[in-house]
Amino acid sequence: MAHAEAAHILQEKFGYDHFRTGQDQAIERVLADENTLVVMPTGGGKSLCYQIPALMLPGLTVVVSPLIALMKDQVDALNDNGIPATFINSSIDFREIDERLRQAAAGEVKLLYVAPERFESEQFVDELNDIKISLLAIDEAHCISQWGHDFRPSYLSLAAVPERLASHPAVIALTATATPRVAQDIRQRLHIPDDGMVNTGFARDNLSFQVVRGQDEDRYLAEYLKLNQDQSGIIYVSTRKEVERLYTFLSRKKLPVTRYHAGMNDAERAQNQEDFLFDRSPIMIATNAFGMGIDKSNVRFVIHAQVPKDLESYYQEAGRAGRDGLPSEAILLFKPADVQLQHFFIEQSDADTAHKHLQYQKLQTMVQYANTDDCLQQFILRYFGQNDTSPCGRCSNCLDQREAVDVTTDAQKVLSCVVRMHERFGKSLVAQVLAGSNVQRIREMRLTELSTYGLMRPQSQKEIATFIDFLTAGGFLAARGGQYPTLSVTPAGVAVLKGEETVHRKTAVRAHQSVSTDD
Numbered sequence: 293m294a295h296a297e298a299a300h301i302l303q304e305k306f307g308y309d310h311f312r313t314g315q316d317q318a319i320e321r322v323l324a325d326e327n328t329l330v331v332m333p334t335g336g337g338k339s340l341c342y343q344i345p346a347l348m349l350p351g352l353t354v355v356v357s358p359l360i361a362l363m364k365d366q367v368d369a370l371n372d373n374g375i376p377a378t379f380i381n382s383s384i385d386f387r388e389i390d391e392r393l394r395q396a397a398a399g400e401v402k403l404l405y406v407a408p409e410r411f412e413s414e415q416f417v418d419e420l421n422d423i424k425i426s427l428l429a430i431d432e433a434h435c436i437s438q439w440g441h442d443f444r445p446s447y448l449s450l451a452a453v454p455e456r457l458a459s460h461p462a463v464i465a466l467t468a469t470a471t472p473r474v475a476q477d478i479r480q481r482l483h484i485p486d487d488g489m490v491n492t493g494f495a496r497d498n499l500s501f502q503v504v505r506g507q508d509e510d511r512y513l514a515e516y517l518k519l520n521q522d523q524s525g526i527i528y529v530s531t532r533k534e535v536e537r538l539y540t541f542l543s544r545k546k547l548p549v550t551r552y553h554a555g556m557n558d559a560e561r562a563q564n565q566e567d568f569l570f571d572r573s574p575i576m577i578a579t580n581a582f583g584m585g586i587d588k589s590n591v592r593f594v595i596h597a598q599v600p601k602d603l604e605s606y607y608q609e610a611g612r613a614g615r616d617g618l619p620s621e622a623i624l625l626f627k628p629a630d631v632q633l634q635h636f637f638i639e640q641s642d643a644d645t646a647h648k649h650l651q652y653q654k655l656q657t658m659v660q661y662a663n664t665d666d667c668l669q670q671f672i673l674r675y676f677g678q679n680d681t682s683p684c685g686r687c688s689n690c691l692d693q694r695e696a697v698d699v700t701t702d703a704q705k706v707l708s709c710v711v712r713m714h715e716r717f718g719k720s721l722v723a724q725v726l727a728g729s730n731v732q733r734i735r736e737m738r739l740t741e742l743s744t745y746g747l748m749r750p751q752s753q754k755e756i757a758t759f760i761d762f763l764t765a766g767g768f769l770a771a772r773g774g775q776y777p778t779l780s781v782t783p784a785g786v787a788v789l790k791g792e793e794t795v796h797r798k799t800a801v802r803a804h805q806s807v808s809t810d811d
C-alpha cells in the first residue's frame with residue numbers, strides 16, 4: 293500500500309514518526325494522480341506533501357518556488373538527508389543548466405526546483421519534455437491569484453504547464469495564505485477539483501496576537517526589548533528610512549539589532565540575515581523585503597511597528613514567530629498616521645483603478661483588525677473563511693479584563709448621523725459633523741444644519757473616528773469604496789438604531805497595555 297511506504301519514508305528519510313494533520317491525505321491524493329491544493333499554516337509541514345511522493349513516483353518532481361535565494365539551501369538540506377535534488381535559476385550558467393537537466397532526465401535527481409519565470413520560455417518547456425515528469429509542485433501558490441496579496445505575473449504562465457508537458461503530471465499547489473476567493477482562483481487556474489483541497493485551517497495555537505494603540509513607538513519598543521532580552525524577534529516597519537531610524541535608535545540603547553531592506557547591497561543583506569539566523573544579532577528590523585522563506589524556528593515575537601498593507605501580509609509576517617511551536621507573540625502597534633502612509637503607497641503604485649480599489653478595501657480590513665473588540669485570532673480566521681472557531685483566550689482582546697461599557701447611545705448617534713448624511717460620506721466627514729467641527733467644508737455643505745451636528749461634543753474628532761472604526765469592525769457600519777470609503781448602515785446597524793440591539797465596548801481609549809510576556 294502506498295500509504296505504508298509513505299510512512300516508511302517519513303521515518304527513514306526524515307526521521308519523523310507521525311504525519312501531521314493533512315500530510316497523509318495530501319500525499320495519498322498526489323499518489324493517486326489527483327490535482328490537489330494544500331492549505332496549511334506556516335510551519336505546518338507543506339514540503340513533505342510533495343517531497344515524499346517525489347521519492348515514490350517513477351518520474352521527476354518539478355518544484356516551482358519564487359524563493360530563488362533559498363533554493364540552494366532547500367536543495368542542500370534535501371541532499372543532506374540523502375534525497376537527490378537540484379535546482380535551476382538565474383544564478384546557474386547555461387552549461388550547468390544543461391548538466392542538471394541531464395541529471396534529471398537520467399533519474400539521478402528526484403526533485404528539480406525551478407523559478408516560475410522559467411516557464412515563460414518555450415524552449416525550457418521543450419527541454420523538460422525530454423524528461424518524464426510525474427508531479428508539478430507549486431509552492432506559494434497564492435502568487436497565481438490577482439486577488440491575493442502577493443500576485444506575481446510569472447505565476448500565470450504556470451496554469452498551462454501541465455498541458456504543455458507531454459507526461460501531463462499531477463499538480464500539487466501549496467500555500468499558507470489564501471482567502472476563500474484566492475483558494476478558488478488557485479483551483480480554477482490549476483484545474484484542481486472543488487473537493488481537491490486539503491485544508492488544515494490557519495490557526496496557530498502558539499501565537500498570541502496583540503494590538504497596541506496610542507503608545508509611543510520608540511518607548512514601547514525599547515521597553516519591550518529590554519523585558520525580552522535574549523529573545524529573537526522581528527520588527528517590521530513600512531519604509532527603509534524607518535528601518536534606519538529605528539536601527540540607530542535601538543543600537544544606541546545597546547540592543548542586539550540588525551537590519552534589512554531592499555536599499556542595502558546584497559552582501560550587507562546576506563550578512564545581516566545570517567547574523568540574525570545564527571542569533572549573533574537576534575533582533576531584526578526590516579521592511580517586508582525580509583522574511584519570505586526564512587526558516588528560523590525560535591523567533592519569539594514579531595512586532596509590526598507600522599500597520600502593513602493587508603491582513604494576509606500581516607498574518608504571513610506575524611506567522612514567522614513560533615515556527616517551533618512554542619508560545620510567541622505577534623504585536624501590532626497601531627496609529628492612524630501609518631494608515632495614511634499606506635494610502636500614499638497605494639496612490640503612488642502603478643496599479644489600475646480596480647486594483648487600487650481592492651487594496652484600499654484590504655487596508656480597511658487591517659484598520660478594523662486594529663479596532664475590533666473581538667478575539668483577534670478569530671477575526672483573522674474569519675477573514676480566511678474559517679467561521680467555526682472559538683475565541684483563542686490568548687490575544688490582547690481575549691485577555692482584556694476591563695468591563696465592556698454599554699455604548700449603544702453613542703453608536704446610535706453615529707449611525708443616525710450616517711443616515712442623515714445619506715450614506716454618501718466617509719469617516720472623517722462624519723466624525724467632523726458629530727464633533728461639531730467648524731471647518732469651511734462643513735459650513736459650505738451646510739452640514740451644520742444637520743440635527744446630528746455637534747451631537748458628540750466634547751469628544752474629539754479623532755476619538756469619534758476611532759469609534760467609527762470600531763463600529764465598522766463590529767459590522768454595524770460598512771465602509772465601501774477606494775481611498776475615501778463611504779459609510780453605510782448595515783442590517784446590524786439598523787437593529788441598533790431601532791433599539792433592538794445593544795453595543796458594548798471596552799472603554800473608548802485603550803489604557804496602557806502591559807508589555808510583559810510572562811504567562
Ligand code: ADP
Nearest residue numbers: 308310311312332333334335336337338339340
Ligand atoms: P511549511 O512549508 O508548511 O511552512 P515546512 O514544510 O517547512 O513547513 O515544515 C516545518 C517544519 O516541520 C520543518 O522543520 C519540518 O521538518 C517539520 N515537519 C514537517 N512534517 C513533520 C512531521 N510529520 N513530524 C514532525 N515534524 C515535521
Ligand code: ZN
Nearest residue numbers: 667684687690
Ligand atoms: Zn483571542
